[in-house]
Amino acid sequence: MPLTNGASLNSIPSPSRSTLQSNYIDFTSTATAGWAQQYLPDLMEKEAEVFGNRTVSGFLSQVGAEEPMTSDQVIWSEQARLHLAYNCDILSVAASSTIGVQTDIDGNTPQNQAGTAAVQHHGVRVGDTLVISDTNSTVKAYVSNRAAATGVLTVEPYTALTLAAAGFATGTVAAGTGCRIFVYGSEYIKATNYADNSLGTAGTATANYPVFTSFTNKPIILRDYYEISGSDTSQIGWVEVSGEDGTGGYLWYLKAEGDTRARFTDYLEMAMIEGEQTTVTAAGASEITDFLGTTAGTQGLFSAVTARGNQASLIVPGNPGNLGEFDTILAEFDRQGSIEENMIFANRATALAIDDMLATMNSYGGGGTSYGVFNNEESMALNLVFSGFRRGSYDFYKTDWKYLNDFATRGGILDTASNVRGIFIPAGTSSVYDQMLGKNLKRPFLHVRYRASQADDRRFKTWVTGSVGAVTSDLDAMQIHYLSERCLVTQGANNFMLLT
Helix, strand or coil, X not given: CCCCCCCCCCCCCCCCCCCCCCCCCCCCCCCCXXXXXXXXXXXXXXXXXXXXXXXXXXXXXXXXXXXXXXXXXXXXXXECCCCCEEEEEEEECCCCEEEEEEEECCCCCCECCCCCECHHHCCCCCCEEEEEECCCCEEEEEEEEECCCCXXXXXXXXXXXXXXXXXXXXXXXXXXXXXXXXXEEECCCCCCCHHHCCCCCCCCCCCXXXXXXXXXXXXXXXXXXXXXXXXXXXXXXXXXXXXXXXXXXXXXXXXXHHHHHHHXXXXXXXXXXXXXXXXXXXXXXXXXXCCCCCXXXXXXXXXXXXXXXXXXXXXXXXXXXXXXXXXXXXXXXXXXXXXXXXXXXXXXXXXXXXXXXXXXXXXXXXXXXXXXXXXXXXXXXXXXXXCEEEECCEEEEEEECHHHHCCCCHHHCCCCCCCCCEEEEECCEEEEEXXXXXXXXXXXXEEEEXXXXXXXXCCCEEEEEECCCCCCCCCCEEEEEEEEEEEEEECCHHHCEEXX
């Protein structure tokens, strides 16, 4: 059977690489039923990584842990201070000087055993001995009376007749002229009980009970999904990629699914850092609530440290100051838990400011770099980065936090005056009472609680629906779903510090 050639076959060779009507492929010409593009495109299979590693997660995995829970909320209790110390108003400095207790030294109003807030529920009793101080004077005194209704203390200085003679003047805490007291012991005479101590005019048999401060947080449900039509899943096109988690290879249409998964993984951590609970209670305004009336939101790391921790505007880039600023931070840590090891997660500018601050401690810092002090040699590249240092009784380990540098996250915030520049996080574990388990547990200061049971683990759920592959519905597409239900527990927030 003879072979009949088509009319538009490119069958006429050319002795040179010349563009002729008879030897090129015309992509669009309908007259020749051929092709109208001279050259086929050169496809570069490898994806260009113009933004490097785009994920910002990994912070919580370095400083915390994850634990399951089965409830709609998590409740934990934290210890109060062991010793009794209060901010007070000086009501009278004459004979029978009197002091009115207002708050404890952390600004909290004393509470009774039922949790009712009232200043008369402080722990100072008749017979206690105090150290009383204001900005000008310090004196030690004996508590001779305590008013039953108000908790006002009558004090008798040991070294002066009255508080006035000891250099004190009347003043209030709100005006900044009050005083601070702390109990350092007690004094009783022989053969007496609490009510008959003749050093005072009235005694007390009320015991001091330990105070626990309870905190709570609720999990939120995070969801996302990826969808691709059934038609597109049958159009194979491979792309060589380098995965965000360090893996690489060729992906088909699931390249976009991989990006969606990586973004959702970042959301799981970002929500734990940035989470806020709604506090809108003004008249005429409505809170964000779910259909059950539960207040929306969850308390993230920044919110918890802002409410219960410390903030400082120190070590500012461009004006790093000296170790005196850092000593201010240490003084605050001394007032709190005095956790020996701490991690500093900072943005680029603040990390460089800390490096500059430490470099000024080198005697050659102003006129040049000294070898050996920085572990540098003439034949090696100069290393001007400090990864850790010790000051006083504290060890600090510094690292850059990508989340604060990335222009698509905290690095792109316009409000630079109040933006978070870094955070101090204590290392180790804390001992707290878990009300769900009914016992004391040691946990990292930060840990994520996620909903899980034998029937369903909601730490990171993913499932596929649609008509592609295993058919689950009449939707002509593939949908890949992601879900997690979690919250962050920030224990001992008083040991954390935000740099703003």
